[in-house]
Amino acid sequence: VTVEMKSSKVAIVRMNRPPVNALSKDLMHGLRRTICDLEDNDVKGIVLTSSSKVFCAGLDLAELLNPTQEFVSSFWKELQGLWITLYSSRLVTVAAVNGAAPAAGCMLALSCDYRMMSSKNVIGMNETKFGLFPPPWFVELMADTVGRRKAEMLLLQGTLLSTEDALACGMIDQIVE
Numbered sequence: 001v002t003v004e005m006k007s008s009k010v011a012i013v014r015m016n017r018p019p020v021n022a023l024s025k026d027l028m029h030g031l032r033r034t035i036c037d038l039e040d041n042d043v044k045g046i047v048l049t050s051s052s053k054v055f056c057a058g059l060d061l062a063e064l065l066n067p068t069q070e071f072v073s074s075f076w077k078e079l080q081g082l083w084i085t086l087y088s089s090r091l092v093t094v095a096a097v098n099g100a101a102p103a104a105g106c107m108l109a110l111s112c113d114y115r116m117m118s119s120k121n122v123i124g125m126n127e128t129k130f131g132l133f134p135p136p137w138f139v140e141l142m143a144d145t146v147g148r149r150k151a152e153m154l155l156l157q158g159t160l161l162s163t164e165d166a167l168a169c170g171m172i173d174q175i176v177e
């Protein structure tokens with residue numbers, strides 16, 4: 001995770017885990033630590049983005065391949081901790097979604113106060129496409145953002161929306177070129 005101060009009050013927080021910013025336990029820990037440190041340093045707002053062409057590919061599926069029970073438990077704790085920290089942060093949080101944002105990548109964006117996204121990208125929770133269902137707090141984030149019925153349809157079908165469709169249903173707030 002890298003931090004660039006745009007002024008004394010606004011920080012750009014970039015996920016920097018090539019190639020796709022898959023959320024490993026370490027990346028989630030780094031993000032949470034970064035947000036907490038900025039909160040402690042009188043910063044007012046952050047822009048969460050990526051230093052590569054993918055915003056975030058969601059959970060690191062490689063880390064979840066044949067893990068020990070202990071690892072899954074600590075991984076899950078880190079994921080919940082990151083979500084709670086970002087969602088409940090006192091900072092004004094803006095997601096600058098500058099690449100694909102599937103699954104937990106979408107969760108990160110929806111946990112922010114405002115979402116801007118570049119065109120020709122995709123965002124959504126596609127877990128059902130590979131036989132999983134998003135955890136309840138992902139579901140609630142989606143329902144709070146686009147409405148319960150729309151969320152139900154998107155989640156059941158594991159839809160990844162284009163930038164334009166995401167704007168149309170309120171999943172994002174602005175398209176930025």
Ligand SMILES: CCCCCCCCCCC/C=C/C(=O)SCCNC(=O)CCNC(=O)[C@H](O)C(C)(C)COP(=O)(O)OP(=O)(O)OC[C@H]1O[C@@H](n2cnc3c(N)ncnc32)[C@H](O)[C@@H]1OP(=O)(O)O
Nearest residue numbers: 019020022057058059060061062064100102103104132134
């Ligand atoms: C055993 C018990 C475990 C219990 C755990 C239960 C878990 C329940 C979880 C429910 C919630 C799940 C949330 C998630 O976030 S799951 C992750 C979902 N993510 C995706 O479906 C995205 C998959 N990736 C893509 O669609 C594309 O990679 C992407 C559009 C993001 C980028 O495309 P691009 O063409 O630019 O790049 P490549 O596809 O060529 O990928 C480059 C390399 O990156 C690797 N990769 C991609 N995504 C992931 C990932 N999520 N985790 C790990 N690695 C990933 C990809 O394999 C390529 O690697 P190589 O170069 O080595 O081939």
